[in-house]
Structure formats: C-alpha cells, structure tokens
Amino acid sequence: MTTPPTDRGTAVPQTGRSPIGVVIATRNRSASLAVALRHLLALPERPEILVADNASTDDTRAMVRRDFPRVRVLALPFNRGALARTHGTRALRTPYVAFSDDDSWWAPGALSTAVRLFEAHPRLGLIAARTLVGPAAEPDPLNDVLAASPLGPAGDLPGTQVLGFLACASVVRRSAYLDAGGFHRVLFFGGEETLLAYDLAARGWGVTHCPGVVAHHHPAPVPRADRPAVQRRNAVLTAWLRRPLPYALARTRDLAAEARRDGQARRALRETLARLPAALRDRRALPPHVERAARLLDGATA
Known part of the structure; x- marks a missing residue:
C-alpha cells in the first residue's frame, strides 16, 4: 500500500x-x-x-x-x-x-x-x-x-x-x-x-x-445536449488511462455496441477513438489496493 x-x-x-x-x-x-x-x-x-x-x-x-x-x-x-x-x-x-x-x-x-x-x-x-x-x-x-x-x-x-x-x-x-x-x-x-x-x-x-x-x-433547467456523450467518452477514457486492459477493452466494446443504435454513443465512440492515443501515452495502472477499491465500487453500481 x-x-x-x-x-x-x-x-x-x-x-x-x-x-x-x-x-x-x-x-x-x-x-x-x-x-x-x-x-x-x-x-x-x-x-x-x-x-x-x-x-x-x-x-x-x-x-x-x-x-x-x-x-x-x-x-x-x-x-x-x-x-x-x-x-x-x-x-x-x-x-x-x-x-x-x-x-x-x-x-x-x-x-x-x-x-x-x-x-x-x-x-x-x-x-x-x-x-x-x-x-x-x-x-x-x-x-x-x-x-x-x-x-x-x-x-x-x-x-x-x-x-x-x-x-x-x-x-x-x-x-x-x-x-x-x-x-x-x-x-x-x-x-x-x-x-x-x-x-x-x-x-x-x-x-x-x-x-x-x-x-x-443551481444548474440550468435544461442540461447541455452534449453532456451524455461527453460523460460516456470520459468514462471509457478513464478506463484506458488507469484500469486493467481487459476492463478498458470491455468498456470500449460496450460503447461500440451501444453506438449501433444510439447517436450519443456514436459521438462518444468517435471522440474516444480520437483521444485514445493521448490516453495511452498517459496510461498508468492503479496500485493494487486502489484497483480493488475501484472494482468494489464497480460492483456496487452494476
């Protein structure tokens, strides 16, 4: 630790x-x-x-x-x-x-x-x-x-x-x-x-x-239209930046599957792929105790 x-x-x-x-x-x-x-x-x-x-x-x-x-x-x-x-x-x-x-x-x-x-x-x-x-x-x-x-x-x-x-x-x-x-x-x-x-x-x-x-x-009553796509993009990029490769690949596959039928997911996937080289350059796996905590939270929100 x-x-x-x-x-x-x-x-x-x-x-x-x-x-x-x-x-x-x-x-x-x-x-x-x-x-x-x-x-x-x-x-x-x-x-x-x-x-x-x-x-x-x-x-x-x-x-x-x-x-x-x-x-x-x-x-x-x-x-x-x-x-x-x-x-x-x-x-x-x-x-x-x-x-x-x-x-x-x-x-x-x-x-x-x-x-x-x-x-x-x-x-x-x-x-x-x-x-x-x-x-x-x-x-x-x-x-x-x-x-x-x-x-x-x-x-x-x-x-x-x-x-x-x-x-x-x-x-x-x-x-x-x-x-x-x-x-x-x-x-x-x-x-x-x-x-x-x-x-x-x-x-x-x-x-x-x-x-x-x-x-x-006091947020605006109407949320920004691009926010769902941005949040999906950043969730996947966060996985590539810090989480194990199988986890990051699985999150990317899930987003690609959603993109077949959802416009926000298609935008998120395009932006993820555009930023992926920069994310990979900054990739740094979490220490084991933090990865265990992240997995525990993944299970709590599944």
Whole structure:
C-alpha cells in the first residue's frame, strides 16, 4: 500500500487571511457567475476568490473587474476545460481550495468546517460535500450514493471513503491536488472527477464524503445536449488511462455496441477513438489496493 503522504509544499497564507480560497472555472456565463460571486462574497470565512476564465467571448472579465473588485481574474488565452481549476489552484496559493462552478456556491460555515477537517486529518486530500440543488435546496441524489460507498470509513479520515465526487462541490488540500496532477487534460470537461479521485488515492491521499460540508448547486433547467456523450467518452477514457486492459477493452466494446443504435454513443465512440492515443501515452495502472477499491465500487453500481 502507498505510504501515507505528508503535506508537501503547503503555502502558508499571510497572517489574518483565510487559509481557504475558491476557484471558479467559467466560460461565457457572466450572468450566472455574478449570482455565484454574490453568494461567495457574503460568506463569513471571506475566502479569496479567483475566477479562472476559459477565454470567454462575452463580458465575463469586464463584469468581474467592474462589479467584484475583490475577486481575482485569471484570464486564460484559450479554453482549457477543467484544467482551468488547476491553473487557478496554482495561482491562488491558499493551503486549501474549494471549487465552485458559475452556478454553485458554498453554504455559510461550510468552508470553515472543511478547514477543520483538513487540519485534523493530515492524509485527507479531498472532501466531497453534500450538495443541495436549486431554490428548494433539494438533496442531490449523489449524496446518498456517496454516503453508501462500500469503501466505508478509515481510521485516519473523516466521513466515508469514495472514489467519485461532484467537482463544483469539492474542497481539496492544495498540495494533494497538485501532487496528483489535478484534472486530466485528455478528459477536458464532463465526468472528470473519477480520474482525479483515482490519482489522489494512488498517491496515498484520502478522498471522503463529509456531509457536514455543504454546497449549493443551481444548474440550468435544461442540461447541455452534449453532456451524455461527453460523460460516456470520459468514462471509457478513464478506463484506458488507469484500469486493467481487459476492463478498458470491455468498456470500449460496450460503447461500440451501444453506438449501433444510439447517436450519443456514436459521438462518444468517435471522440474516444480520437483521444485514445493521448490516453495511452498517459496510461498508468492503479496500485493494487486502489484497483480493488475501484472494482468494489464497480460492483456496487452494476
């Protein structure tokens, strides 16, 4: 089993500044971003907030600089997808980083709770929060899935061990996130969380669901049309990046069979094959204990 890591490279914030910051990856959604920023700026923790803008062509950058002078803008020259969070995390330099999207924010006190958990548990690398959805604050169904994880608790970690989470409702130890490499460039966006959870666990960091840390998510009422194809693509690419070859081949065969009758699956298969050479170049099998945990979760969701 991988030796538990130490907290390598943690930047110490200046006296009086919050030890936790928020990174928001966004592109061309200035109106919803403004709503999220108003909620985040009202938090009692007063976190430093950084918007990593994925080359927006609307008024996102001008709006943030004009209306939210406390918020930093990292203006990326082109759309980096989920990697915008990594650029933001490198720039922010607080010991702990909470991720929000331009349609999500954190409940008052949630970030303070996260800091206490990280400081009490040195191996903890990522917290998967409890997510409340929409104006009615309905529990996201993912909450129950995470709480029922068959991986169970660990003696040196809070909550329940998981290998999945919702990116916009997660908090990371900055050093752990960078140690694991952050979100992977091959996946871009959509279902990118599982691979990061694998990579954190492979490096010895704990990934847990802690329901006392609460995030609010207000997604658009109509989901993006391409999301099912992107999520299928990234599930198969994740298999090629980290799982045993027979498993990756089986997932690819399943997708090819679906593609005969389903347009979204056909798109997912085309995009998988286009990205497969890059995935194979970055292929790195999971350590045996993490592969066993992944198989246990595969059985729980079958």
